[in-house]
Amino acid sequence: MTDPNPAGGTPPAGDPSANPQTSSAETDWQAEAEKWKALSRKNEDAAKANKSAAEELAQIKLSQLTDQQRAEKAAQDAVNEANAAKAELARYRVAATKGVPVELLTGVDEATLTAQADALLAFMGQQTTPPVPDLGQGNRGGTPPQDPNAWLRRMAGR
Template identity: 35%
Template sequence: MSDTTDTSPDAVVDVPGEQAADMEAEAAKPRAEKDWEAEAAKWKTLARKHEARVKDLVPAAERLRELEDAQKSELEKLQGSYEEALGAASRAQHELWRERAARRHGLDDELLGFLTGESEEELDERAKVLATKLAAHAEEARPKPGPAPDPTRGQSPPGGGSTADQFAALFAN
């Protein structure tokens, strides 16, 4: 009792009574064939319609791309200007901090080049150190008080006269 089934179209299938009759009836029915020509014509029409639409939209897409590029260029210009302005403001702020620190600690304009730092506090601290070192150096450079000069030295004698006369008078005695 073995039923053999072959899937090939030419295969003979042994199927009991009723099922075999159904299969033969189904095989005898003509299958409805698709009208491939009509289907192809439909797709050609749709393709042409979409091609026309694309042709209409291409100029609009190009114009949009041009506008975006123009805006982008303008935006990039503005960003560049903004960054340049920020840099200038930052440099001006830093210079202001240097000036304030120098004035606060009594430093000359010539010494501003020696003040470096990233923050106002750092510049102020360095100005303070520089002012302290300059004050210590100025203290060392001052002449030390020595004996007081003789008040009679370098004065002319009561009789007056020239320096040569005074000199001669000293050796004459």
């Protein structure tokens, strides 16, 4: 390391090393942070350029497929989508039957989902039937509400 003031004595007034509050380690960290920010921005720009190139390559590959290959790919996509829909339907059926939250079921077939639901119910210590709502809540009868006009007439003395 070189001496900032080779003549000796006190350093110049504008010199950052003259301030005892600022250390060289602090300025080194600031410079390091700026360097990493610049590298991050550079990598983000490269990723954006690579994304557009990847999309373009995918379109080129798709355009080079034969009609037979496109039909096979579309059929496979449809089969995958149908299987996903069946799995989701099974999740909702088991959740409704067992009375457990659908978000907690992760299986793909009904046997696995049922086993998961039973394990959840055993863990929670509940019965295996869903809870029955109390349909008797709310107004259970009694005196009907008074007519506001009749109340006003009584108050007016009529």
